[in-house]
Amino acid sequence: MKKILMWVFIFTALTASTYGTLKTATNDGVIEAYAKERQVRSTYSYAVFDKTMRERVHRRWFSYTKIVRKYEVCEVKKQYARDLVEDHKTSYIGKSRNGSMFYKVKMRYQSEVRSEMNDRKCTVVDRPWWNIFVFNGGGAVS
Amino acid sequence: MEKSIYIGTLLVLIVSGAMFTYSLFGDNGVWMRYYVAYLVVAIAHVWYVLATLAKEDVLPRKYKKYDGTPVAIIIPTFNEKPELLAETVRSALRCRGNIHVYVVNDGSTNETDWLALRNIDRNRVTVGGYPDNRGKREAIRYAVKHLLQDEKYVVLTDSDTLLDEYCVLKLVEPFSIPKIGAVAGDVRILNSEDNWLTKLCSAYYWIAFNISRKSQSALGQVSCCSGALAAYRREFLARNVDEFAEQTFRGAKCTYGEDRHLTNMALRDGYDVVYAQGAVAITDAPTSFKKFWKQQLRWRRGFYQEAIYAIPFMWKMKPVLWFEIVIWELVLPVLSIGVFLSVLVYAVLDPSLLLFGVIPSLLSVSIIRYMPIFFYAPHNVFRMLGFTILSNFVMLWQAVIALLTVKSKTWATR
Numbered sequence: 001m002k003k004i005l006m007w008v009f010i011f012t013a014l015t016a017s018t019y020g021t022l023k024t025a026t027n028d029g030v031i032e033a034y035a036k037e038r039q040v041r042s043t044y045s046y047a048v049f050d051k052t053m054r055e056r057v058h059r060r061w062f063s064y065t066k067i068v069r070k071y072e073v074c075e076v077k078k079q080y081a082r083d084l085v086e087d088h089k090t091s092y093i094g095k096s097r098n099g100s101m102f103y104k105v106k107m108r109y110q111s112e113v114r115s116e117m118n119d120r121k122c123t124v125v126d127r128p129w130w131n132i133f134v135f136n137g138g139g140a141v142s
Numbered sequence: 143m144e145k146s147i148y149i150g151t152l153l154v155l156i157v158s159g160a161m162f163t164y165s166l167f168g169d170n171g172v173w174m175r176y177y178v179a180y181l182v183v184a185i186a187h188v189w190y191v192l193a194t195l196a197k198e199d200v201l202p203r204k205y206k207k208y209d210g211t212p213v214a215i216i217i218p219t220f221n222e223k224p225e226l227l228a229e230t231v232r233s234a235l236r237c238r239g240n241i242h243v244y245v246v247n248d249g250s251t252n253e254t255d256w257l258a259l260r261n262i263d264r265n266r267v268t269v270g271g272y273p274d275n276r277g278k279r280e281a282i283r284y285a286v287k288h289l290l291q292d293e294k295y296v297v298l299t300d301s302d303t304l305l306d307e308y309c310v311l312k313l314v315e316p317f318s319i320p321k322i323g324a325v326a327g328d329v330r331i332l333n334s335e336d337n338w339l340t341k342l343c344s345a346y347y348w349i350a351f352n353i354s355r356k357s358q359s360a361l362g363q364v365s366c367c368s369g370a371l372a373a374y375r376r377e378f379l380a381r382n383v384d385e386f387a388e389q390t391f392r393g394a395k396c397t398y399g400e401d402r403h404l405t406n407m408a409l410r411d412g413y414d415v416v417y418a419q420g421a422v423a424i425t426d427a428p429t430s431f432k433k434f435w436k437q438q439l440r441w442r443r444g445f446y447q448e449a450i451y452a453i454p455f456m457w458k459m460k461p462v463l464w465f466e467i468v469i470w471e472l473v474l475p476v477l478s479i480g481v482f483l484s485v486l487v488y489a490v491l492d493p494s495l496l497l498f499g500v501i502p503s504l505l506s507v508s509i510i511r512y513m514p515i516f517f518y519a520p521h522n523v524f525r526m527l528g529f530t531i532l533s534n535f536v537m538l539w540q541a542v543i544a545l546l547t548v549k550s551k552t553w554a555t556r
Contacts (some may be wrong), residue, residue, distance in 0.1 A: 007196045010513045014192060017510045035145050 158480035218281030247271025323413025327371030345525035362414030399444025442544030
């Protein structure tokens with residue numbers, strides 16, 4: 001009975017992690033247009049990809065909120081995001097506690113949106129890469 | 143055929159590197175598709191491993207009790223420390239069962255007292271050998287052809303490996319099922335508390351045997367019966383030992399990977415190969431990183447060599463194992479090189495990502511992949527996490543070196 005419970009627990013955790021991984025992996029890239037300075041991109045890029053995970057990162061690992069407040073770009077982002085949604089190039093994902101909003105971009109529009117974002121001096125946040133180690137193959141013991 | 147498969151694997155490596163380069167300068171969308179495909183295959187592998195492991199854990203195979211059938215324990219040795227060799231022989235003699243120990247001197251030049259070794263138990267120890275060093279394959283062939291008496295099962299072990307009292311019983315019990323031709327034992331580390339490296343290795347070994355092999359055992363297709371502890375049917379060995387001893391890889395005689403090769407031959411002959419949990423042997427792990435690197439490099443080369451050997455026939459004999467070898471063991475780790483490179487680029491651009499992104503993600507992935515360790519070997523949890531770091535930041539690159547130098551004949555650990 002203990003063994004069965006153990007395996008139920010393991011497969012529950014595996015299901016949750018699989019769901020989370022595939023969900024973020026198929027988001028087709030997440031855009032956030034809150035920053036004007038592109039050089040800070042790598043500092044927070046991995047924090048912004050999925051609502052649940054974002055909040056988790058937000059709380060535990062570093063102060064994402066401070067970064068957002070520092071650049072005060074919510075309005076810039078909102079305006080631009082509205083354009084994108086109207087063009088059906090993005091869809092709304094969620095809103096952070098500080099009012100910043102998050103959108104995912106359809107794959108086929110990615111290059112176009114990225115280019116447009118660059119023209120507007122906004123930051124493109126890449127696909128979350130911090131889960132790409134997931135299940136990265138095995139080793140061999142002889 | 144071997145050449146084509148080898149070139150194919152190199153091409154996968156090149157594709158992985160090309161995708162990495164393209165992700166830096168080209169269309170991000172292409173990289174995303176590559177990444178998602180990689181991820182789906184990788185996740186499928188973890189599901190497969192944990193599902194088969196659960197089956198083996200909850201519904202293990204049942205075997206008849208050992209019936210007293212004679213068992214041979216073959217210990218090939220080359221310049222082993224005399225005290226350690228004697229202790230290995232004593233530990234083998236302490237094993238329960240109707241056993242006889244055969245020590246094969248593979249051209250040792252040290253001061254081993256062979257007579258004293260035989261005198262440990264003259265009725266149950268036979269010492270044989272030849273003056274020149276020919277390698278482990280030849281030593282096994284010599285024992286099978288010239289030393290064995292009426293034994294039906296053969297246990298192969300190393301000269302620096304100590305056997306647990308019940309080890310032989312557990313190893314040969316699966317032979318009560320005629321389809322089982324080879325059995326892998328559970329090898330653990332003797333010097334696990336020596337230093338940080340041996341501590342990490344103890345978790346590495348635990349995972350390799352109690353997750354990887356146990357999972358493969360569910361379908362009777364363990365891909366490697368470790369040279370440190372394995373059992374075979376004598377009839378199988380007698381039939382194949384010449385071919386085994388004379389194996390070549392792309393024209394050169396093989397000097398490593400003999401354990402994987404013997405296992406592959408058993409699978410090729412239609413046998414099931416299983417893992418015997420509880421058949422425990424302990425062996426020394428390398429205490430310096432240099433030795434560890436060399437050992438792992440040799441194992442990796444052996445792994446590639448044998449994967450290439452097995453692909454042509456494994457599809458017919460064990461299709462699931464074929465898929466595992468081709469996709470999950472041969473292609474996926476090579477593909478991950480490009481993925482990992484791109485992460486390192488990000489990490490170099492912003493080192494804090496290492497601390498807040500890369501390392502936490504690596505650890506969380508390992509926790510999911512190896513979750514049974516929390517229940518069965520909790521003392522190894524932190525060591526497993528440490529090995530994860532070592533494995534991804536250092537050992538991953540060894541796969542590339544091993545692939546490119548797979549024909550090297552360096553023995554490397556001695």
